[in-house]
Amino acid sequence: MIETSLEDFEVFYKERLDTQFYKVKKAVKKQISEIRENLVEIKVCTDHFIEAGKGKIEEKALKSLNFFSDRIKKEIEDVGIPEEDITYDNMNSLLNSIKKLFTNINDIAKKSLPKFQKQVQPEIKELSYITRKLGNKQKSMDDFLRKKYTDLKEAEYLLKKLPKLFSLRENIEHAKSDLDVFERDLEERQKEQEDLIHEQSVVEKNDLFRELDKQEENLANLRMQINNKFGFKKALKKLKFELEKETIHVPNINTFFIRDFLKNPINALVNESKELPKFSSLLVQLRHILEENKLNLKSEVKEKTIHQINAIFEEKAIQSDIDKIKDINNKINELNNQIVQAGLAINREDIKNKIATNTIKIEHLENDLDRKNKDYIRYLSNLKDEREEFQKSLKKILYEEVKLNITFSF
Secondary structure, eight states: EEEEEEEHHHHHHHHHOOOOOOOOHHHHHHHHHEEEEEEHHHHHHHHHHHHHHHSOOOHHHHHHHHEEEEEEHHHHHTTTOSSSSHHHHHHHHHHHHHHHHHHHHHHHHHHHGGGTTHHHHHHHHHHHHHHHHHHHHHHHHHHHHHHHHHHHHHHHHGGHHHHHHHHHHHHHHHHHHHHHHHHHHHHHOOOOOOOHHHHHHHHHHHHHHHHHHHHHHHHHHHHHHHHHHHHTHHHHHHHHHHHHTSOOOTTTOOOOHHHHHHHHHHHHHHOOOOTTTTHHHHHHHHHHHTTTTTTTHHHHHHHHHHHHHHHHHHHHHHHHHHHHHHHHHHHHHHHHHHHTTHHHHHHHHHHHHHHHHHHHHHHHHHHHHHHHHHHHHHHHHHHHHHHHHHEEEEHHHSSSEEEEOOOOOO
């Protein structure tokens, strides 16, 4: 097995093709040499035109003759003759250049020759003879390329796949570089997040925050206990529905209080006056309506609801619970004021905002990292497949295994 690097492959491969297709290359070089000689002959022939015209044609015609000679020489200079890099594409380009040369010579001759052709008849015949020779060389090369150059043409085509291998390697290197940057940025962001969370933890360990958390927990537990006593809300919703439909009529019932209570029972009671007159009146009216079965509830539901209402009146604990909520709310407000005055609230809020902003940035970096990692893996897979296919093609051309070594800059 032969091993060669991606960078050295083109030189290695061309040398092998030169050896393997030596006869074809030699024949082509001979044809190119003959075409080059014909082009030189055309240039010399145009000089013959100038020499023949001197002293035989008038000045105006002589200017046209000079123009004719210069233009043809320029067109010949534009013919691209491959020197070192002799390939099918370059030779095909040469043939196209010769076709274009013939067209341009004809166009120039049609415009210029009528002005001096009588005086340069031998030179015209000479030019015609040389261009016919060049035309025959062109046809001969065209036939040769189609019949004898096919295998070499396919071998040369493999070189056109090289840029893709270089491009994939470059994509891999860029993707790896981006991955390193994203990983470094993510690591820095995560470290910053850890520091911010620790900073927040230190701030919240302050006695004021600890007491605030305790009071907020007490408030949440007490609200839950009170809400558990309001098992009559289902019957109250039914009453509100019937009142709105006007299917039943209850005098002096406070529909606004019913709405507020159903929306937020505890807040409605907190906003009540002492002894909770609206709440008490509502319970009395609801119990009366239930006893008369005006809401058409199931017997067990109705009895259970009446029992819950009676328990509230018997225990007489709602007012005490509401007073406790007010006390806790006052403590929470006082603690919040103390926290604000101590500058702790602004500090904690600032840290929370930084944590929130950093969280978003971390998510974006994680997404970028995931996307770039997928690109990296895809490019690696593509390069692997392309190299394997490339090496299979090489084996078919060179009749031996060649390993293409691809190294990266990371």
